[in-house]
Amino acid sequence: MSDRLTKKSTVATSSIMVFPSDTNDYGTMYGGRLIEMMDMVGGICARRFSSHKAVTASIEDMQFNKPINRGDIIEFTARVIYTGRTSMVIKTKVTREGYDEVKEVCARAYFVFVSMDSKGKPVEVPELMVLTLKEEKNHKIGTEIRKRQALEEKRFEIELKENL
Numbered sequence: 001m002s003d004r005l006t007k008k009s010t011v012a013t014s015s016i017m018v019f020p021s022d023t024n025d026y027g028t029m030y031g032g033r034l035i036e037m038m039d040m041v042g043g044i045c046a047r048r049f050s051s052h053k054a055v056t057a058s059i060e061d062m063q064f065n066k067p068i069n070r071g072d073i074i075e076f077t078a079r080v081i082y083t084g085r086t087s088m089v090i091k092t093k094v095t096r097e098g099y100d101e102v103k104e105v106c107a108r109a110y111f112v113f114v115s116m117d118s119k120g121k122p123v124e125v126p127e128l129m130v131l132t133l134k135e136e137k138n139h140k141i142g143t144e145i146r147k148r149q150a151l152e153e154k155r156f157e158i159e160l161k162e163n164l
């Protein structure tokens with residue numbers, strides 16, 4: 001029997017108010033700034049789950065579906081939805097809230113983080129416990145993403161080899 005630890009999903013959240021320095025000429029938020037924050041909150045979530053350092057290996061399916069305006073409050077929520085041996089898929093959602101206090105999802109992405117030991121080598125993470133129907137659905141998404149992503153990794157290796 002495997003002696004690998006199992007663990008319930010961990011969550012990380014953070015909120016900020018959008019300042020002029022976060023926005024473009026039109027007063028809406030820069031995508032790059034948003035991704036930076038999503039990466040940060042995802043990294044906190046990955047570290048909590050793995051109890052190790054975690055590095056971003058890839059960002060999958062980044063969607064910006066609603067603009068974020070100067071003065072909005074935005075909230076980031078990251079949760080582990082899938083684990084490989086040393087990798088974790090972290091779903092990160094962003095909701096915006098204007099002065100009417102209505103919250104709407106305006107972006108989401110799946111971050112793949114890899115857990116690293118003190119020597120900078122990938123290290124095994126606990127296996128994710130999948131307990132609810134929602135977790136099951138998210139786990140299936142994570143499985144599909146990792147399958148697709150394995151092909152992407154191979155293609156990237158070829159591109160590097162052939163200098164494409």
Ligand SMILES: CC(C)(COP(=O)(O)OP(=O)(O)OC[C@H]1O[C@@H](n2cnc3c(N)ncnc32)[C@H](O)[C@@H]1OP(=O)(O)O)[C@@H](O)C(=O)NCCC(=O)NCCS
Pocket residue numbers: 055056057058083084085086087088112114122149153
């Ligand atoms: C991510 C990284 C540690 C993987 O190293 P590696 O030598 O390929 O390690 P391994 O082959 O043992 O793979 C370890 C895990 O990483 C995953 N992985 C490797 N490359 C990946 C990629 N490009 N995208 C997603 N996952 C990847 C593997 O699938 C494997 O997952 P598993 O253990 O759950 O099956 C390495 O590529 C790295 O350090 N990249 C830079 C990370 C970084 O600096 N991020 C900040 C962005 S600036």
